[in-house]
Amino acid sequence: xxxxxxxxxxxxxxxxxxxxxxxxxxxxxxxxxxxxxxxxxxxxxxxxxxxxxxxxxxxxxxxxxxxxxxxxxxxxxxxxxxxxxxxxxxxxxxxxxxxxxxxxxxxxxxxxxxxxxxxxxxxxxxxxxxxxxxxxxxxxxxxxxxxxxxxxxxxxxxxxxxxxxxxxxxxxxxxxxxxxxxxxxxxxxxxxxxxxxxxxxxxxxxxxxxxxxxxxxxxxxxxxxxxxxxxxxxxxxxxxxx
Amino acid sequence: xxxxxxxxxxxxxxxxxxxxxxxxxxxxxxxxxxxxxxxxxxxxxxxxxxxxxxxxxxxxxxxxxxxxxxxxxxxxxxxxxxxxxxxxxxxxxxxxxxxxxxxxxxxxxxxxxxxxxxxxxxxxxxxxxxxxxxxxxxxxxxxxxxxxxxxxxxxxxxxxxxxxxxxxxxxxxxxxxxxxxxxxxxxxxxxxxxxxxxxxxxxxxxxxxxxxx
Numbered sequence: 001x002x003x004x005x006x007x008x009x010x011x012x013x014x015x016x017x018x019x020x021x022x023x024x025x026x027x028x029x030x031x032x033x034x035x036x037x038x039x040x041x042x043x044x045x046x047x048x049x050x051x052x053x054x055x056x057x058x059x060x061x062x063x064x065x066x067x068x069x070x071x072x073x074x075x076x077x078x079x080x081x082x083x084x085x086x087x088x089x090x091x092x093x094x095x096x097x098x099x100x101x102x103x104x105x106x107x108x109x110x111x112x113x114x115x116x117x118x119x120x121x122x123x124x125x126x127x128x129x130x131x132x133x134x135x136x137x138x139x140x141x142x143x144x145x146x147x148x149x150x151x152x153x154x155x156x157x158x159x160x161x162x163x164x165x166x167x168x169x170x171x172x173x174x175x176x177x178x179x180x181x182x183x184x185x186x187x188x189x190x191x192x193x194x195x196x197x198x199x200x201x202x203x204x205x206x207x208x209x210x211x212x213x214x215x216x217x218x219x220x221x222x223x224x225x226x227x228x229x230x231x232x233x234x235x236x237x238x239x240x241x242x
Numbered sequence: 243x244x245x246x247x248x249x250x251x252x253x254x255x256x257x258x259x260x261x262x263x264x265x266x267x268x269x270x271x272x273x274x275x276x277x278x279x280x281x282x283x284x285x286x287x288x289x290x291x292x293x294x295x296x297x298x299x300x301x302x303x304x305x306x307x308x309x310x311x312x313x314x315x316x317x318x319x320x321x322x323x324x325x326x327x328x329x330x331x332x333x334x335x336x337x338x339x340x341x342x343x344x345x346x347x348x349x350x351x352x353x354x355x356x357x358x359x360x361x362x363x364x365x366x367x368x369x370x371x372x373x374x375x376x377x378x379x380x381x382x383x384x385x386x387x388x389x390x391x392x393x394x395x396x397x398x399x400x401x402x403x404x405x406x407x408x409x410x411x412x413x414x415x416x417x418x419x420x421x422x423x424x425x426x427x428x429x430x431x432x433x434x435x436x437x438x439x440x441x442x443x444x445x446x447x448x449x450x451x452x453x454x455x
Binding site (some may be wrong): 014016041046074078089090094095106113114193194195199203207223224226228231233236 | 245249263266293317347350355358370375384393399402403407
């Protein structure tokens with residue numbers, strides 16, 4: 001995002017809206033630090049500028065700058081997922097996709113969340129560390145997969161590594177019996193990255209809303225929060241009879 | 243992936259915060275989903291959500307988008323994203339969505355204990371769960387913990403911590419009421435999953451903790 005210097009009156013109203021704290025005053029007007037800007041578009045959508053000085057330059061859709069836009073602005077649609085936002089369907093459609101079945105655990109590490117943001121190079125630190133331990137069954141229908149140069153080794157394309165995004169989700173599937181080892185790897189990753197990540201674990205319920213991995217999780221410092229996202233299981237494939 | 247997960251705050255503050263997500267699955271049941279979604283939008287608005295978002299327009303109902311505009315812009319890959327503060331309303335909308343039986347996947351997000359109570363009453367045995375396993379890494383970089391209780395209601399991080407601070411200042415100076423500030427905080431969350439009623443309660447709690455120059 002940018003601000004027309006000849007229009008800006010320096011009122012500062014747009015500053016608090018920026019999740020990246022990228023807007024600053026210089027010579028009495030506001031400017032956007034192009035390195036800090038995530039291209040999320042929040043400042044423009046806020047419509048707080050009294051003189052319409054905020055604008056989206058055409059070149060933000062030029063690769064690799066476009067990576068910022070697609071990973072930070074939920075109004076954009078990724079070609080990898082055909083979904084708005086930076087997310088994937090994960091548990092939301094698991095009742096029809098069976099992306100994660102009993103015996104498997106879906107793992108999601110949302111790098112940069114909440115609000116801190118991340119360089120893609122930090123995302124690569126995670127994908128490489130996971131791949132080195134054999135956790136490289138990365139989800140295909142995920143925007144990060146579009147940045148992969150080598151899935152097996154978790155290596156991302158060099159030209160995107162310096163781009164900053166609000167968050168990017170590393171998503172992969174493991175066997176239930178691998179959970180313990182995987183959590184240890186994630187614990188090590190947490191000590192070695194220069195940003196934050198939130199962790200999600202997706203699992204099928206046993207009858208009676210029993211969490212299959214509950215006992216295994218009890219052995220670790222990673223504990224589930226009291227709130228969760230629950231697929232109630234009423235979806236159907238289109239070709240199934242009503 | 244998880245924009246309604248990882249809402250921070252006490253259990254007490256999450257008791258009146260229920261999210262409904264209805265999602266067509268790509269290449270599985272998304273063909274012709276737009277018409278089903280429109281029917282479900284009618285149900286949701288008949289019950290009355292606290293907030294509802296429209297990706298296509300980049301707005302939520304608190305920023306002024308009308309339900310007819312939302313329906314007009316609905317496509318096969320559109321999703322329903324909304325939040326309810328009332329448990330009774332949430333039960334009603336869930337019951338009616340299930341009765342409509344349109345075959346799209348339904349996910350609910352909230353306190354596991356509250357959701358279990360509702361689903362048990364409806365005799366629904368849910369399919370799968372996405373557990374929020376916390377925030378890790380360079381935690382010293384995180385924004386103020388109190389601000390995060392509000393900002394994490396937008397999982398896409400469109401609600402900046404600086405905006406919470408700005409709203410606190412404006413309320414303290416008498417330029418906005420707490421309720422007006424909560425609505426302003428909700429506007430950047432285009433998914434409409436930001437619960438401004440919960441935000442108002444949280445802002446009330448925060449007010450005595452911060453001073454202004």
